[in-house]
Amino acid sequence: MRALLALVPIASLALAGCAVSLSSAPQVWTTGFWFWKGSSTGVTWSNEPLDVLFVQVGNIHHETWPALVRGPSSGWSANGELPRRLPEARDYWLVYRYDRQDVPDLKVIPMIADSVGGMLFAAGERGLHVAGVQLDIDSPTGSLAQYAAFLRELRKSLPDGVQISITALLDWFRSGTEVGAVIRETDEFVPQFYDLVGEPYSHEGLSAIGARIDAARLGPVFNRFGKRFRVGISTFGRAVEVSRPDAPGRGYPGFRIYGDLAPIDIATNPAFQLQTESNEAKELVLRYRVMRNVRISYNTLEPGETIQFVVATPESVRTAVDSARRITGHMAGVVFFRWPGDRETLAMQPGEVLSAAGLRPEDGQAPYRIHTVDGHCVAVSCVDVFVESTRLFSAKEVRYRIRASTELEYFLPEKKLTVRMTGPSELELSLPPYCARGIILVGRAVTVNRAEFTVEAEQ
């Protein structure tokens, strides 16, 4: 009996070993960003090194033109290019994205390997430490076995020491799938907690980007594979035109995404009425409802339609990071999607993100500043005046008072802004709620001689 009992702890250990690798050490928490196409190093950033940066270097592409058109090639390609400028990070991962909801053919693996080789050389020349390659492939859950086979073959083609990371859809982790086979072929995986509600870009999904992280439920799920993982958190925003549900002839899915629309483009237009709410992920949802026919870009909107903005907030980031921290085991940190472009208003700035996540203190700078760009006029001095706000949307109207050191000859305001001269050398800029964000071109100021400009905010 005693001999039998003695076997129990040994058996327990063995069983535990099936679920958790006994050789895994506790993970060091890291914070990272995805640096995507459109991300820019021109954004406001203190330049302190990041822990990790996942850089989208290229795409896996499948050309589906008939062979008669595309010639003798297989139609598969994998191309990559290291961005000329990158934020400083201790580790870099090279991300290849496949745009189809499918698993790429094995034929493309040598091309990926070639491209990775070139990237590694280029990164070496620049002194960048590359930890590995990440694949951003939205494999259907039913194709995970095929995806595992793909990753296995890819590993054989990559140079020694290059790790493999993958992004992961939450649907893969429900019971009965082959996600374990996939994760076995990787060194780490990154479940993404955004764009989950309903089908991507469905009506359901339009009011939310981020998803709640249920640490208690998902922690054991992710940890059972014994592999390092990070959690992907959304810090970006989106603008969508949503048609009326009863609108005839609009067709499925009844919405249109605007790539470069910002609240300031809509808010000063009296044809819209604003409603705001916070969704389950604590993101801010701005709904500008159309009250009369109006034209935005090349589209005519009718009453009842809506332009909707969903944006991450410090609260949504803080909540997500706090939830992520409650996951232990092989949890290695968070990755934020994504590093913004330099003219974006809907994505949070890196400093904001890290402050919201409690990973660095709030900076002491004023939440707004002014800068000018010389227009190189000869007979007068002309400058474009920009106000840059480094804080998230204000729920109230914001007024900026801009002062010039000399009298203004005149001021040419940007069309969609409410700017007026309140004195010979003073301007007042009024921004509607939720529009005091990012870099705003106020207009062109003309003076006889060069002037200096200052800004104050009133609320």
Next chain:
Amino acid sequence: MNSRRVFRLGGVALAGLGLAWACGFDNTLREYLSARFWLPFAKRSWSFAKPHIRRTSAAYAGMTAAAGDKPLDKLRAAYQQIAQVETEAFDEGPLRQALAGAKGDRSLTAREREEVNLIDAKIDMRAGTSEEPERLESAKKKLEAFLRTARTPEFLSEARGWLARVHYLLGEQAAAGKIYLDELNRVGSNLTQETLLNSLQMVYGYDGGPQLLAHLDEYFDTPEHAAFAITLATNPHWYRDAWTPEPPDRAAQAYARIRGLLEKHAELLQSNTGANALALLTMRTALRMGDLPEARKIAETVPADAAVRSEPDFHWMSASAYFLSREYASAEAPLLALFRSPKSSNDQKAAAAYGLCGVYQKTGNVMEQLRYALWLHTAVRKNGMYLSYSGDITDYTLYWNSSGWDLGWLLEAEVPLETLQTFVEQNPGVDDLRVVQYALAVRLTREERYDEAAELYDSIHAIVRGPRTHRLAALYRETKRDDLSDAQRLEARYRMAEFLSANPDRIYFNDNLWHGFQSYAFQGDTDSRLTRAEREAQIERERKLQDDQEELWRAYLMLRDAVRDARKTDLGRRAAALGVSCLRQISSRFGREEDIRRGEVELSAWLRR
């Protein structure tokens, strides 16, 4: 016309429209008010080529026909196999064998021996790459040795060219560039001018980049090298992305260093061959860096009889320094000198003419402003000049504006009518005077001086506008007759308005100037280069032109008055109906949407009563 031809013509028209739509159009106006116009002229490799350099055209080493069986023939044949292939690796074995055979042939002449040695160096050059430079270094040594000992001029020239290429492949920009530059102007060079210009472009691009700035000192061995390097390094840049502050200007940061070099090597640049160089280079550097006082000081201290004062670049930079300092009158003399100089190219003359337009606009001399704007119009047409880029491209010199809108505005509104008349009277022989006369006739019609306008149209054989204006003059006279009853006079006014409404864009609108783009030239409310007074005057001028040139609006005003005077009569009703029709047809370029809407409502309501 058969259907196939119609189809073809239609296709051509459609393609043309598509091309025009895709390509856009030049929309520059008053560019002398932009600092960009006054930048020093951008220089390219061809700017440094002296004219009439006699060149040789001998076959390169190894490239003559290899017909025989001699070792040299075999070497030539073997070399010619690799002579065109630059990127693919080749088997050197047969080449080395052939080379050894040729070197061992005691029957070779001295020239043939040199050819063999040069081929030897070229083989190493072709075998080498930037990634594996050892063979390139070997080629360099062989070519340098060759240049020390060889005598055949065409082989020497060729060897210099290859040595430059080796330097280029090894990343030695200065060494490569200096050789190419010397060969460009060397009498008897065996390298074509085209090859050398392309090579220089390849080595330096637009401004030589950071490598040129870092190695500037190496160019101060000859005045020509120094002038080349400084000129390229100070090629103008025009940063047009308004959303972010300008990136650090490398050349501006090197200003102090460039000035220091110029001062340190002043003697070199003041030598006989470099006499022009120092003043020009220091002016160019100062202007490029925005140091206007320094540029002016240099211009003013150059002796009156110095040769440099006849250089187009000197005139241009002097004028720039003054204009950018807002001393507009002082810019006139150097611009006139540039315009009249036999050394000036067509582009430079055009820049001078356009600059003078700016000077005269600022000094209020509209007559001369018109003269030079008209000259520009003629010169561009006669010489087939064109800018191969739109007015908006960065970095390139803007010599003049392709749009021609400066002349358009002068003729339409900026030059007073009397001044236009005086110009025509005083300049009977000037090219394209007809453009001015036509504009004058249009302006006269706007002032209701129809008889004068008609006569002028007749004198310039405007065979469509002439008769039309005569008809209008007759109708106008009818409206002024004292011997008519009120009703008859009203009827005359109606007929005149009716005539105007049937001829939109054919009476008061100058169809000779804008080519469909007039509304784009209305920039008064958005042009930030004007002073407040200039801006207000321009906005007023634009509004007046819009009002004066719109036949349908003028017809409407006449009809509105007729309605008021005719009251509820048949004539009144006809006038109101025609008035509404006129308002509905007015072009969007006219503006006054609210006035049009109000007028339409008023007349429509009157008709319903």
